Amino acid sequence: MEQKVLLVDQQKCTGCRQCELVCSVYHTGASNPSRSRVRVVKWEQVGIYLPMTCNHCEEAYCVEVCPTKACHREPDKDNRVVIDKKLCIGCRTCIIACPFGQPFFDHQERVTVKCDYCDGDPQCVAFCNVKAISFVDADRAQMAKKKEAANRLADLLKQARG
Amino acid sequence: MISLTLIVHHEEQSSSGDYRVTTESIQSTRMTKYVSPQQEWKEIIAIYLYLAGMGAGSFIIGILIHWMGVTFNPLSIPFVDFLGVRLDLAKLPIFWGAIMVSIGAPFLILDLGIKWRFMYACLNPRTSWVARGFIILSVFIVFGLLILAKSLLPFRWLNPESGLWLIPEGIAFVFAFATALYTGILLKATKSVPLWNTPLLPLLFLTSALSTGSMAIILSTLGTGLLSYHSGAMKVLMIGEQIFVVIEGIVLYLFLSRRYKASAQGKESVRLLMTGKLRYVFWQGIILLGFLFPIVLEWISKYYQNSALLFIAGLSLLTGGFFLRLGLIQAGIKDQIPMQRLVEFQYGIKRVD
Numbered sequence: 001m002e003q004k005v006l007l008v009d010q011q012k013c014t015g016c017r018q019c020e021l022v023c024s025v026y027h028t029g030a031s032n033p034s035r036s037r038v039r040v041v042k043w044e045q046v047g048i049y050l051p052m053t054c055n056h057c058e059e060a061y062c063v064e065v066c067p068t069k070a071c072h073r074e075p076d077k078d079n080r081v082v083i084d085k086k087l088c089i090g091c092r093t094c095i096i097a098c099p100f101g102q103p104f105f106d107h108q109e110r111v112t113v114k115c116d117y118c119d120g121d122p123q124c125v126a127f128c129n130v131k132a133i134s135f136v137d138a139d140r141a142q143m144a145k146k147k148e149a150a151n152r153l154a155d156l157l158k159q160a161r162g
Numbered sequence: 163m164i165s166l167t168l169i170v171h172h173e174e175q176s177s178s179g180d181y182r183v184t185t186e187s188i189q190s191t192r193m194t195k196y197v198s199p200q201q202e203w204k205e206i207i208a209i210y211l212y213l214a215g216m217g218a219g220s221f222i223i224g225i226l227i228h229w230m231g232v233t234f235n236p237l238s239i240p241f242v243d244f245l246g247v248r249l250d251l252a253k254l255p256i257f258w259g260a261i262m263v264s265i266g267a268p269f270l271i272l273d274l275g276i277k278w279r280f281m282y283a284c285l286n287p288r289t290s291w292v293a294r295g296f297i298i299l300s301v302f303i304v305f306g307l308l309i310l311a312k313s314l315l316p317f318r319w320l321n322p323e324s325g326l327w328l329i330p331e332g333i334a335f336v337f338a339f340a341t342a343l344y345t346g347i348l349l350k351a352t353k354s355v356p357l358w359n360t361p362l363l364p365l366l367f368l369t370s371a372l373s374t375g376s377m378a379i380i381l382s383t384l385g386t387g388l389l390s391y392h393s394g395a396m397k398v399l400m401i402g403e404q405i406f407v408v409i410e411g412i413v414l415y416l417f418l419s420r421r422y423k424a425s426a427q428g429k430e431s432v433r434l435l436m437t438g439k440l441r442y443v444f445w446q447g448i449i450l451l452g453f454l455f456p457i458v459l460e461w462i463s464k465y466y467q468n469s470a471l472l473f474i475a476g477l478s479l480l481t482g483g484f485f486l487r488l489g490l491i492q493a494g495i496k497d498q499i500p501m502q503r504l505v506e507f508q509y510g511i512k513r514v515d
Binding site: 010041043046048050052061063064065066067068069070087088089090091092093095096097098099100101105110111112152 | 200202203273274275276279280282283284285286289290291292293296351352353354355494496497499500501502505508509511
């Protein structure tokens with residue numbers, strides 16, 4: 001199955017944190033952003049907001065360090081990396097290992113939780129008013145990333161030429 | 163402290179009517195996000211690492227003493243009755259290491275979110291060092307306690323003098339080494355904390371395990387009267403322990419200096435330890451209690467032939483060993499998230515160290 005990914009356009013994000021709320025409601029039934037799988041990182045002083053979610057990395061450190069195989073990949077479901085709550089012991093090794101600051105410890109369920117693409121219909125995408133998060137084929141995301149890198153390089157070259 | 167400086171580009175009209183782009187720094191704010199150390203592993207993990215390391219180190223030294231055939235003094239209480247069984251205490255002061263590891267392991271379980279699931283922790287030894295550690299510690303505890311039980315129990319059918327006992331003793335010895343090394347590998351294997359991500363950390367924990375372990379054996383053999391202060395074996399033990407402390411000091415220096423240069427977060431971690439909020443743990447706990455006090459007190463104790471001072475030096479060294487683990491756990495700052503680095507780059511938000 002073709003891999004899909006969550007693509008974040010940071011320039012569109014207004015920092016409303018709607019994504020955190022709907023994620024929390026979908027997964028836990030509670031409107032509690034601290035239990036959300038997506039977190040909006042803020043640079044308040046300069047008005048920059050960056051929704052951060054799991055990248056479902058090809059070489060996922062969380063899968064590697066998990067002692068119970070609770071954290072595992074599902075190739076048939078968008079190649080996502082998920083945590084099986086029935087196997088998780090709450091050792092939090094995955095949280096320390098993830099370079100993207102991702103899995104979160106749910107203090108109510110006493111296990112580690114992370115983005116699972118809401119089983120193919122990410123709620124953060126559905127409810128984002130400004131479409132800052134989209135759920136796209138991995139190839140399209142790569143193209144967008146390449147485009148972004150090319151634009152950035154062009155800007156830098158322009159600046160260098162004065 | 164890290165401050166953020168926002169670089170603003172704006173156009174302004176010059177007197178000749180041309181527009182030109184100028185750049186200026188308009189804001190300097192405190193940013194504490196990246197200097198916050200990890201909050202997932204705390205004191206409980208430090209206690210576990212300490213008891214596992216010290217217990218394994220003392221077992222290594224104890225079994226070496228046993229293999230060298232050192233002659234022991236008779237104990238003042240050589241036997242004790244337990245549930246009608248007469249336990250021989252002659253080797254207890256050198257074989258108790260596995261008990262310490264057995265006490266330390268439950269601390270790891272205490273730290274789990276769902277404690278009763280601790281048995282699941284061995285399901286992924288192929289890639290996970292937590293799972294490998296579970297197996298290493300379990301094997302050491304089983305064989306270490308077996309060796310201890312053999313020395314305690316009076317049953318002749320155990321045939322304690324048999325050469326076959328060298329096999330479980332050898333296995334326990336190898337796994338004691340693995341346990342002492344593993345305490346450092348556990349932290350190193352998490353990869354995303356620059357302070358921990360170095361082979362010097364397992365080496366540091368191994369040398370610390372051997373220094374605290376040998377000191378613990380000195381205290382237990384001296385305290386129970388198994389070895390006298392003036393015996394040759396005690397002198398060798400003390401010289402060995404001092405060598406381990408010196409090696410540990412050199413490894414600690416190399417570790418900190420290399421980590422300082424490793425990355426921004428490694429630098430912050432070392433700063434946090436040496437001049438930040440963990441400076442008391444570092445200077446008083448690790449340096450003073452773990453190195454300076456024991457070295458000076460041992461030297462004075464040797465000069466005045468005073469074993470009481472050696473006990474104070476020993477307790478100080480053992481406390482320092484705990485603070486070493488606690489300090490390194492609490493100073494672990496994770497790498498900056500790449501996307502955040504990209505955003506800061508994109509918007510010219512500069513980190514000023």
